[in-house]
Amino acid sequence: xxxxxxxxxxxxxxxxxxxxxxxxxxxxxxxxxxxxxxxxxxxxxxxxxxxxxxxxxxxxxxxxxxxxxxxxxxxxxxxxxxxxxxxxxxxxxxxxxxxxxxxxxxxxxxxxxxxxxxxxxxxxxxxxxxxxxxxxx
Amino acid sequence: xxxxxxxxxxxxxxxxxxxxxxxxxxxxxxxxxxxxxxxxxxxxxxxxxxxxxxxxxxxxxxxxxxxxxxxxxxxxxxxxxxxxxxxxxxxxxxxxxxxxxxxxxxxxxxxxxxxxxxxxxxxxxxxxxxxxxxxxxxxxxxxxxxxxxxxxxxxxxxxxxxxxxxxxxxxxxxxxxxxxxxxxxxxxxxxxxxxxxxxxxxxxxxxxxxxxxxxxxxxxxxxxxxxxxxxxxxxxxxxxxxxxxxxxxxxxxxxxxxxxxxxxxxxxxxxxxxxxxxxxxxxxxxxxxxxxxxxxxxxxxxxxxxxxxxxxxxxxxxxxxxxxxxxxxxxxxxxxxxxxxxxxxxxxxxxxxxxxxxxxxxxxxxxxxxxxxxx
Ligand SMILES: [Zn+2]
Numbered sequence: 133x134x135x136x137x138x139x140x141x142x143x144x145x146x147x148x149x150x151x152x153x154x155x156x157x158x159x160x161x162x163x164x165x166x167x168x169x170x171x172x173x174x175x176x177x178x179x180x181x182x183x184x185x186x187x188x189x190x191x192x193x194x195x196x197x198x199x200x201x202x203x204x205x206x207x208x209x210x211x212x213x214x215x216x217x218x219x220x221x222x223x224x225x226x227x228x229x230x231x232x233x234x235x236x237x238x239x240x241x242x243x244x245x246x247x248x249x250x251x252x253x254x255x256x257x258x259x260x261x262x263x264x265x266x267x268x269x
Numbered sequence: 270x271x272x273x274x275x276x277x278x279x280x281x282x283x284x285x286x287x288x289x290x291x292x293x294x295x296x297x298x299x300x301x302x303x304x305x306x307x308x309x310x311x312x313x314x315x316x317x318x319x320x321x322x323x324x325x326x327x328x329x330x331x332x333x334x335x336x337x338x339x340x341x342x343x344x345x346x347x348x349x350x351x352x353x354x355x356x357x358x359x360x361x362x363x364x365x366x367x368x369x370x371x372x373x374x375x376x377x378x379x380x381x382x383x384x385x386x387x388x389x390x391x392x393x394x395x396x397x398x399x400x401x402x403x404x405x406x407x408x409x410x411x412x413x414x415x416x417x418x419x420x421x422x423x424x425x426x427x428x429x430x431x432x433x434x435x436x437x438x439x440x441x442x443x444x445x446x447x448x449x450x451x452x453x454x455x456x457x458x459x460x461x462x463x464x465x466x467x468x469x470x471x472x473x474x475x476x477x478x479x480x481x482x483x484x485x486x487x488x489x490x491x492x493x494x495x496x497x498x499x500x501x502x503x504x505x506x507x508x509x510x511x512x513x514x515x516x517x518x519x520x521x522x523x524x525x526x527x528x529x530x531x532x533x534x535x536x537x538x539x540x541x542x543x544x545x546x547x548x549x550x551x552x553x554x555x556x557x558x559x560x561x562x563x564x565x566x567x568x569x570x571x572x573x574x575x576x577x578x579x580x581x582x583x584x585x586x587x588x589x590x591x592x593x594x595x596x597x598x599x600x601x602x603x604x605x606x607x608x609x610x611x612x613x614x615x616x617x618x619x620x621x622x623x624x625x626x627x628x629x630x631x632x633x634x635x636x637x638x639x640x641x642x643x644x
Contacts, residue, residue: 160508162400168503188421190413191466192405196393197386199405207410207465209418209507216507218401218414226466231421242404254403 135250146239148255150215152178161217182213184235184257191226198243210235210257223258234260271364271494273641274371275304275484276603281448281477281591283381289316289323292480293332293377300373300482300603301336309484310369312336312343315356315376317595319345321391322379332375342369349395349630350543352376353481353598354497354637360485361497370487376599377480388476392594395631397504409473411632412544413465415506419513419546420467423561427467431455432568433545434471434588441585444615446600448477448591455568458545472545472588479593481600492606495623495640498524502633515554517636518629522555525640529556535579535640536621537608539601541629542586551627552581574616579625583608583616601626602639609643 150161155172161180166173188209195203206221206229221229222240235257242252277299279292287295293314301309314329325331329343348355353376360372380388389408396402396411420430435455441447453471461469485494502517503509509516522532532555542548549563557578558566570576574583584590584604587597605624607613622643629636 168508188414188418190410190417190468191463192407192410192413193462193466194389194407194409194464195405196390196407198390200386202405205405205407205410207404207406207414209414209512216512218404218406218411218505218507220404231417 135245135248146253146255148180148212148237150178150180151175159215161215180212180215180217184210184212184237186221186229186231186233186235187211187216188231189221189229198245202243208235208257220256221258222256228259236260270489271361271485271487272490273483273492273494273602273606274306274486274488274490275300275302276606277303277482278446278600278603279480280446281479281593284379284478285381287478289319289325289377289379290332290335292379292478293375294335296377296480297332297336297373297375297482300484304484304486306371306484306486309338309341309371309373311360311363311372312338312341313356313359313372313374314343314345315347315352315374315595315599316345317347317349317352317378318391318394319378322382347595348635350541350592350594351598351628351630351635351637352595353601354626354628354639355499356599357485357602357639358497358499358637361494364485364487372485373482374485374599375480375482376596378593378595379478380476380593381478385476397634400505401507407465409465409468409544411506412472412546413468415512415550415632416467416472416544416546419549419561422513425561425564427459428455429564429568430545431458432564433542433548434458436567436573437542437582437586437588440583440616441589444584444590447585447589448475449585449589468544468546474543474587474592477591477593479591479596479600481596481603483599483602483606489644491644492609493642493644495642496525497637497639498522499635499637500524501635504634506632513550513553515550515629515633515636517633518551518554518627518638521636521638525638527640532557533578535623535625537580537583537605537618538625538627539582539584539605540586540627542582542588543592545588547632548586574618580618583613583618598626598628598637601628605641609641
């Protein structure tokens, strides 16, 4: 990935900004100029937040050279406030993970740019602290 | 109206001795010989990332020149893993519209020119690089997510999931063009090295180099192209209400005007089984298996030559024949053409009259389908 692409996207990677469509009412990640569902350009930025749950996960051993030192990576299919997205799970060992468990967002390193050594950060998710994981607060 | 009058395939492998162009010219020469034509109006080359692989741009014209087709009209087509079928759509449109009488379609990709880390980096780009592709998804991570989701949702265990690779390897063993010509048991699939747990090495396609070609013509012959269709899908499976349902595949097939009953009447199919889970998602999206049933149906013998339903992937599929990304769709077309002609040198599909190809990119960012018929 280029340094420029990461810089352009820093806001929606650091704070998980997606798109809400005023026409069809759907919200999705990432940011877009038009709705991917209905095509409307009547869209606005939307913070993706709210209760987060793990729908599925994968322990990824086969990664690119840029991410070799991060392997294995835990990838998650996560639902955040009703919006599904694919992200990384952190601060957890594979054995702790359970489909349906509660998660919370946290800013973490994703990879290191090959030539410059620049570190890329983005929002990841970790098991929710201080809860029993059942979603009952 | 358009027909496929010639096919050519190079065995998929790590071809250290041959360059990308050598592979393309070899497959194309076979197809031209098989078709017995000399006048080619257009050359369409399908490739996912030839520039990344060997540094070559304007691949189609260089390929045409070294095929000795001086002056031919030539163009390249790219649609990731679906490039081969996007090439067929182009060739078919040129012939059906009358712009060309005969088109040569060549699919080629070379994944083993560099180390596998470089290849994985390249094929990560099949996914949305502004979406999940920002994270370290690898080439199998999204398949891992969908496989666990499927197993959890439908209560299917790891061993039952493992029949697809076992059947594909058994088929590929008889296919001289296949990369992985050895048998594996479901137990071995389940316990193989994890790539993106629960996906193991034996759930995934191998990295290989390959080229295949078909000649598409207006002149009537043995195998007619009944139709070619395509549809765009949402960028990520996370955007779908049911991430396991391939809307783009369903839309492309319905655009061909085919019902589920029509699909059940098709004799043989080549489908895009990039991973075990992808195969089951396609079978269930087509309605050939009920939701959550595809793995069990296969374990009970459905989709094999002896069983019910269309025979799936006599070639061994992407899983075992191999998957040189942009070339794969052209392999599928060449294989289905041979099943319908009755001269495929592998698993026999005696008397097959109708054959279908299902191709797609990633987890359905686009889908293509082609229906062929023996005349
Ligand atoms: Zn909308």
